[in-house]
Amino acid sequence: MALSRWQKPLGAILTLILGGLGLFALHKLLGEISFREARAAFHGIPAWRLGMAIGLTALSYLFLTLYDVTALRIVGRRVPYRTAGLASFTSYALSHNLGLGLLTGGTARYRIYSSGGVSGADVARIIGLAGMTFWLGLVVMTGVALAVTPGAIALGGLQLPVPMVRGFGFAVLAAVAAALFAARHSGRAVSVAGWTLPLPSARQALVQIVVACCDMAAASAALFVLVPGIGASLFPVLFLAYVLAVVVSLISHVPGGIGVFEAVILALLPQVARPELLGALIAYRVIYYLLPLVIAAAVLAIQEHRQWRGSVGSILGHSQVVATSLSPILLSMLTFGGGAMLLVSGALPGLHDRLRILRRVLPLPFTEASHIAASLSGTALLLLAPGLYQRQDGAFHLARIILLAGAAFSLLKGLDYEEASVLLVIAGLLQWTRAAFYRRSSLTSAGLSRDWLVAVALALGLSFWIGLFAYKHVAYQSELWWDFAWRGNAPRFLRASFASSVLLTAAALHWLFRTREIVDEAALRALPEAIDPMALSDRTYAALAYCGDKRFLVSSAGDAFVMYQVQGQSWIVMGDPVGNREQWSELLWRLRDMCDRSQGRLLLYQLSDRALPLAIDLGLQLIKYGEDARVDLDRFNLDCPEARSLRYSERRARREGATFEIVPASQVPSIMADLEAISKAWLQAKGHTEKAFSIGAFDPRYMSMFDCAVVRQEGRIVAFANVWKTDDREELSVDLMRHADEMPYGTMDFLFIHLMLWGRENGYRWFNLGLAPLSGIEARRLAPVWARLGHLLYKHGEAQYGFEGLRAYKEKFLPCWESSYIAGPPGIGLVRALFDLQALVGGGRDSAARKARLSRVA
DSSP: OHHHHHHHHHHHHHHHHHHHHHHHHHHHHTTTOOHHHHHHHHHTSOHHHHHHHHHHHHHHHHHHHHHHHHHHHHHTOOOOHHHHHHHHHHHHHHHHHHTTTSOOHHHHHHHHHHHTTOOHHHHHHHHHHHHHHHHHHHHHHHHHHHHTOSSOEEETTEEEOHHHHHHHHHHHHHHHHHHHHHTOSSSEEEEETTEEEEEOOHHHHHHHHHHHHHHHHHHHHHHHTTSTTOOGGGHHHHHHHHHHHHHHHHHHTOGGGTTHHHHHHHHHOTTSOHHHHHHHHHHHIIIIIIHHHHHHHHHHHHHHHHHHHHOHHHHHHOHHHHHTOSHHHHHHHHHHHHHHHHHHHHHSOOOHHHHHHHHHHSOHHHHHHHHHHHHHHHHHHHHHHHHHHTTBHHHHHHHHHHHHHHHHHHHHHHOOHHHHHHHHHHHHHHHHTGGGOOBOOOTTOOOOOHHHHHHHHHHHHHHHHHHHHHTTTSOOOGGGGGOOOTTOHHHHHHHHHHHHHHHHHHHHHHHHTOOOOOOOHHHHSSOOTTOOHHHHOSSGGGGGGGGSOOEEEEOTTSSEEEEEEEETTEEEEESSOEEOGGGHHHHHHHHHHHHHHTTOEEEEEEEOGGGHHHHHHTTOEEEEEEEEEEEETTTOOSOSGGGHHHHHHHHHHHHTTEEEEEEOGGGGGGGHHHHHHHHHHHHHHHTOOOOOSSSOOOOHHHHTTSOEEEEEETTEEEEEEEEEEOTTSSEEEEEEEEEOSSOOTTHHHHHHHHHHHHHHHTTOOEEEEEEEETTTOOOOTTSOHHHHHHHHHHHHOHHHHOHHHHHHHHHTTOOEEEEEEEEEOSTHHHHHHHHHHHHHHTTOSOHHHHHTOOSSOO
């Protein structure tokens, strides 16, 4: 427990340390290089080399899309190349720039593939197989580079003789060949960290290797062609340095490997001129990392804008379409990049020719103030980026203003029209996709987290290092702070860096010492009288709002709500939000914010497919919990061969004197004594106590809110069930179902059959038989551990829990099965939340909650 508590903070600190070490290594490696030399080398790269690098980058990303194509074939899923290509391209555009610490490309893949009908389990397999492709190609290309080297290799001063290098290369290739021979038969699997992945056949693995080798050759060649004067004989050495730099960047978890990648390359290639190599690395960072991110954001923004223009009413009527869009993620990263660009620009000296023009038209104080304002704008954009990722409208409006202001400050501080153009493009893309930022929020409620603060700190540290590198020959003295002059680039850098550091420190302290959310239990204990759950919902689970054991978060318009309860440190939501689906995302994000401020864990219980995209957006881990049985009443009849057992039970119960009756809610109090006697006897016979939260408990006031279906024998009530009905007649269901010890054979079948027939006669569309826990969970070799454990419990826990018998009973009514999920925090947090859920459903909430049950009546 203690280790889990400190795992994330220690990981963030380690990322900051590794990022700092990378920048420190860069500082040492570039100690003899001046900023002028680096800038001259960057600007001296010929246009044809830049064009070749862009072409090779395009080729690399083309082969990256084939990672997913081959993975889909191994998994056995047929998906159009357009879908696979978009998923792969956006995924790698994100992961290349973010690394593993902040977001992952798996999010992009899940959103695109799930919209194409690919299950979450298959998406996880695609990600695993794409990773396998990468490592296979990495190993093979390393072996090839070592085997074909024309001479001795010097890595960081270590001289390796040719026989040793080539021998090691051939050994690597021989090991790969042996692995291919062992995989000559398909259908095998390999287990990795608790996950089981399909092992490709030899032919499939060979395709993976070819695809990955082509990708890595193109990616490393894009860097190679950017270095002027480098000989072809050095390509194997550069490739080995490139591979090691990529691996170290992945291990460091520094977003994009910024600083770490460059430091490793510089350290392992001492034979290449440092200024030219540094200029090539800067150009490579722009071409291979940033350019694809911009293109991915632009493509998605244009597609979504066209979609919204074509069907505005449809899109706004189905918030899932907007909630699962990718443009907010990519635009948040572009905004983050725009902020980093302003900080880097503020650390670099202005161009003298442009400053001379400004000197003629502007007084010096305007330029000085604009320089600081531009850096502050950059820091603000870094801090607002997570709000854009969370689709907050407040962050959208504020980011748009700051982008426009940043563009103006860029012009006023040094006529930097290039960066002003970039900021205006980002602002235009934000405006283009404004409908995606639909979550209502204040202008200052950007959702900062530990990972975002780490990324902001690394960006600020990078800009500060760039400033130190640019002004390494300046003698730093206290007088520099007060030196205001047109050529005072170093003083302007110091003042801007200090202002940005103050703003970041203030944001970090605000995040660290933020106050906990004070939950007013009296206000949240009951719904307002004007809200009728059954009128808002097309599913009967909304009737659980009447149980009196939940808290409620209601939309501002009063047309939607979330019902939840706090157990221990877990905030547990019961079912999907109820009401207007346009409000679901806003309600769940508000609840997540409240939970986070109270340092709790959020768990969504019995979630349907309709709310899955929102759970993904919240960053929760999904597990399948079971399946809901819903009977289509239009098709329900007893005459089909499959209903043979139901016909027998109904006829025999009728022969033994069973009769069916619907008692209106107004008349339920007149039979309450009989119902209570049956309930008490049933609980005693079963050895059960009343449950809570996910089911109602017998209470006279609660029972009086609903019609009651009863079965009588010679006038005596022998079984009953209170009836849930939606106002739109979309669904009919029952909550409490209890019966006497002595009753006709098949009484409960008799009750359900006649209730369904009654529902069909009265215009109801569906009858919900309720959840079959752990049903539908398959224990295939590719399934995750939780699925295999759930299937094992389902199969072998029959004596204790009756899981399989419950599904078999409901199967008699020929229902449609719909999956139900639990969404919670990843890792040990999910396990702890499930224990809290068990306590809550079992009635573990304090007794005061039960005494306060039914604080409002129907």
